[in-house]
Amino acid sequence: MAPVIKFPSRRSAPSGDGLSEQGSKTAKFEALCARFQPDVFRYAYWLAKNRALAEDIAQETFLRAWRAIDSLLEPESVRPWLLKIARREHARLYERKRFETIDIEDPVAVSDEGMSVFPSEDLSEVRAALFTLSDDYREPLVLQVLFGLTTSEIAEQLGIEQGAVLTRLCRAREKLRVVLSGEK
Amino acid sequence: MNHEELKRSVSAQPMLLTSEQREHLLNCSECSSFVQELQVLEARIEAALQVPVSGVMPKPMRGFSALPFGLAAALTTVAVLLTALLVATPQDALARAVALHMDHEPQALVSEQAVDLPALSAVLAGAHIALLPGGPTVTYVNACQLRGHLTPHLAVHTSNGPVVVLMLPQERIAKRQSFSQLGLHGMLVPMARGSMAVVGSGATDLDEVISLMSSKVRYLD
Numbered sequence: 251m252a253p254v255i256k257f258p259s260r261r262s263a264p265s266g267d268g269l270s271e272q273g274s275k276t277a278k279f280e281a282l283c284a285r286f287q288p289d290v291f292r293y294a295y296w297l298a299k300n301r302a303l304a305e306d307i308a309q310e311t312f313l314r315a316w317r318a319i320d321s322l323l324e325p326e327s328v329r330p331w332l333l334k335i336a337r338r339e340h341a342r343l344y345e346r347k348r349f350e351t352i353d354i355e356d357p358v359a360v361s362d363e364g365m366s367v368f369p370s371e372d373l374s375e376v377r378a379a380l381f382t383l384s385d386d387y388r389e390p391l392v393l394q395v396l397f398g399l400t401t402s403e404i405a406e407q408l409g410i411e412q413g414a415v416l417t418r419l420c421r422a423r424e425k426l427r428v429v430l431s432g433e434k
Numbered sequence: 435m436n437h438e439e440l441k442r443s444v445s446a447q448p449m450l451l452t453s454e455q456r457e458h459l460l461n462c463s464e465c466s467s468f469v470q471e472l473q474v475l476e477a478r479i480e481a482a483l484q485v486p487v488s489g490v491m492p493k494p495m496r497g498f499s500a501l502p503f504g505l506a507a508a509l510t511t512v513a514v515l516l517t518a519l520l521v522a523t524p525q526d527a528l529a530r531a532v533a534l535h536m537d538h539e540p541q542a543l544v545s546e547q548a549v550d551l552p553a554l555s556a557v558l559a560g561a562h563i564a565l566l567p568g569g570p571t572v573t574y575v576n577a578c579q580l581r582g583h584l585t586p587h588l589a590v591h592t593s594n595g596p597v598v599v600l601m602l603p604q605e606r607i608a609k610r611q612s613f614s615q616l617g618l619h620g621m622l623v624p625m626a627r628g629s630m631a632v633v634g635s636g637a638t639d640l641d642e643v644i645s646l647m648s649s650k651v652r653y654l655d
């Protein structure tokens with residue numbers, strides 16, 4: 251049975267001393283969700299190219315994280331760990347074929363992006379261009395640009411050589427330049 | 435470090451310039467304007483990747499509807515069988531690559547909703563292809579690498595199930611070549627530019643998809 255977990259409320263940060271073990275585990279987990287949910291969701295989105303699937307992958311990732319939370323050590327290892335789980339969940343989702351629909355949607359339509367310095371038409375254009383990249387090219391780019399992973403960390407995450415990572419990153423940007431300049 | 439080396443190495447990590455790269459840039463206006471443009475592009479990419487986040491985390495498991503499980507499994511099996519089958523024929527290397535590729539992308543076969551037109555157009559445009567209105571209902575689209583070329587990978591809805599279409603403008607073939615096994619079949623079709631691969635189950639009408647695609651595909655310069 252899946253644990254019932256609340257999203258952390260900003261005001262009720264647990265006070266250290268009186269916590270039960272379960273309470274501190276829950277607090278640790280809630281902090282983890284609050285901190286990394288956007289990263290995990292976005293990574294899943296660019297893998298699955300679908301919002302509903304990305305939500306499912308992110309959810310499954312955190313459920314697995316919950317089960318393994320006791321084994322979690324240093325804070326700096328949390329994100330790579332979560333990204334690895336998300337990547338596995340994405341693969342697993344397809345393996346088991348437990349999925350509903352695959353469609354490429356316009357993510358801008360989901361909520362407004364008044365915060366961005368770029369107009370939303372530009373973001374749509376760049377996203378469309380990102381969709382034209384093959385998965386092999388897009389994924390290292392996402393890991394580098396969105397999460398600031400080094401090329402050796404990307405190599406580790408993807409299980410490929412660092413040289414291959416450099417090549418893919420370079421070609422990915424070349425393709426984006428071509429696609430985006432062609433549209434103007 | 436020459437200009438090409440600089441551009442390549444900076445393209446791999448535009449925000450992390452080494453001292454060697456900086457030195458080159460100080461003395462090279464061509465490369466420094468290249469890098470400036472690249473860094474603007476980088477900011478656009480970063481903004482675009484930050485899609486709005488949805489899904490309050492974590493919630494109780496939502497049941498996945500058991501959709502066309504059997505179909506997808508069958509078609510995946512087919513791809514594997516096709517792989518074995520295709521080896522012995524002419525144009526076999528291409529056919530084999532197509533079949534292998536399908537096996538890697540089983541998700542293409544299970545969607546039922548039409549993809550958004552802008553995404554479809556963008557992927558096709560990447561391979562200098564356009565699809566005229568009135569074409570087939572496309573339920574999945576991806577840009578794939580096949581034998582070193584950008585290959586639009588589409589799933590097309592038909593009344594008897596999905597058919598996968600790979601547009602192969604760089605792959606010229608001499609003539610049509612079909613394959614059939616266990617109720618599933620694939621066809622390589624010569625096109626105005628290169629070729630097209632169409633793969634479906636036994637129930638699906640490949641000819642219908644082939645003629646529809648042939649009449650609606652336009653090759654761009």
Ligand SMILES: [Zn+2]
Pocket residue numbers: 436437440458462464465466
């Ligand atoms: Zn130079």
